[in-house]
Every structure is written in C-alpha cells, then in structure tokens.
Amino acid sequence: MINEAMRRLVSESSGDGAWAEIAERADAPETYAVMSYYDDAVTYALVGAASEVLGTPADELLRDFGHYWSTRVGPENYSDILGATGTDVVSVLSNLDEMHARLQSLYPGLRPPSFSVTGDGGGSVEVRYGSERTGLASFVVGLLEGLGDLYSTPASVEHLSSPTSAQPYDVFRVTLER
Numbered sequence: 274m275i276n277e278a279m280r281r282l283v284s285e286s287s288g289d290g291a292w293a294e295i296a297e298r299a300d301a302p303e304t305y306a307v308m309s310y311y312d313d314a315v316t317y318a319l320v321g322a323a324s325e326v327l328g329t330p331a332d333e334l335l336r337d338f339g340h341y342w343s344t345r346v347g348p349e350n351y352s353d354i355l356g357a358t359g360t361d362v363v364s365v366l367s368n369l370d371e372m373h374a375r376l377q378s379l380y381p382g383l384r385p386p387s388f389s390v391t392g393d394g395g396g397s398v399e400v401r402y403g404s405e406r407t408g409l410a411s412f413v414v415g416l417l418e419g420l421g422d423l424y425s426t427p428a429s430v431e432h433l434s435s436p437t438s439a440q441p442y443d444v445f446r447v448t449l450e451r
C-alpha cells in the first residue's frame with residue numbers, strides 16, 4: 274500500500290518515466306499489490322533512488338509523501354476506514370492504534386506504528402509516535418500536516434525529540450489553527 278502510494282505520487286508529479294527510472298535504480302518492481310507484504314528494504318531503496326533521481330533530500334520526499342497520503346490516498350482509497358477512525362485530527366490520532374490493530378487482525382504480517390495524543394491547551398497537542406522502524410519521522414510530519422489540511426485545521430508540526438532507550442518514541446508538537 275505504501276509503495277503503491279509512492280508510485281502514484283511520483284508518477285503524478287514527475288511522470289511515469291521518472292518512476293520507471295527510480296524502480297530500476299532501486300532494483301525494485303514498478304507496481305505493487307496494495308494488500309501484499311513487501312520487505313521494508315524495498316521501500317527504503319525506493320526512497321533512496323527517488324532522492325537521487327529527483328535531486329530532492331530523502332526527508333523532504335518523505336514529508337511530501339506523508340502529506341500526499343493524508344490528503345489524497347487516505348480520503349480517496351480508504352475513506353470508509355478513515356471516516357470510521359475519526360472526523361478531525363485529534364480523534365483520528367486517538368483512534369489510530371485501534372484501527373491499525375484491526376487491520377493487523379486481518380493481515381497478521383503488519384507491524385503498525387503506535388500513536389498517542391496528550392494535552393489540548395489552546396489547540397496544541399503533543400503526539401507520540403512509536404515504531405519498530407527508523408527514519409520515518411519526516412513521513413509522520415507530513416502525515417500530521419496533511420491531516421490538518423484534510424480537516425481544514427492547518428497544522429504546524431514541530432519534531433521535539435527522537436527515540437531514546439528511556440523514551441522509545443518520537444515526540445511532536447502539533448498546533449492546529451481553528
């Protein structure tokens with residue numbers, strides 16, 4: 274699902290030829306079945322190759338991709354699931370673990386992330402993101418900014434800290450305009 278969404282974004286913004294070159298450079302397939310499992314190494318290789326071919330830093334691509342996922346892929350391809358998860362940024366984030374867990378019961382190979390939200394003093398919340406994977410903080414920034422745009426409450430997102438052994442999650446401050 275993630276690899277296929279990346280293909281769609283790159284093809285839309287840079288053309289099918291750019292995507293073909295990226296897939297070749299990553300030694301990866303050009304298309305992906307949405308609910309099949311692919312090794313994470315394929316996804317990381319695609320991001321690295323896209324960064325080289327498009328001349329854009331990987332973190333910038335991941336952030337753009339997160340935004341695209343929240344504003345286009347989620348609402349266009351998974352609107353039922355997204356609608357059942359929540360109706361604004363905070364409710365979606367609060368119910369995300371339960372939603373990913375339901376998907377995991379259907380697709381036991383999934384290793385979903387974990388999100389929690391705290392505080393709501395004046396439209397600003399702290400979001401914790403835990404994952405078995407590394408290097409996806411910029412993807413999460415884009416996802417959060419995209420959710421802000423999707424629900425018409427533009428979000429400014431600050432990455433406050435990266436995981437440590439004592440605190441095994443990223444922390445973000447998300448400030449919503451209402």
Ligand code: HEM
Nearest residue numbers: 274347351354355383384385386404405406409413416417
């Ligand atoms: C209808 C909506 C959604 C569906 C169907 C969905 C489904 C999935 C699936 C299938 C994966 C791959 C997990 C794996 O292969 O191990 C995934 C990963 C992920 N999802 Fe969702 N998701 C949705 C919404 C969201 C939203 C709104 C956010 C965040 C704000 C989010 C955050 C993530 C992140 C960060 C990952 C990467 C995995 C990691 O960090 O280890 N998802 N999701």
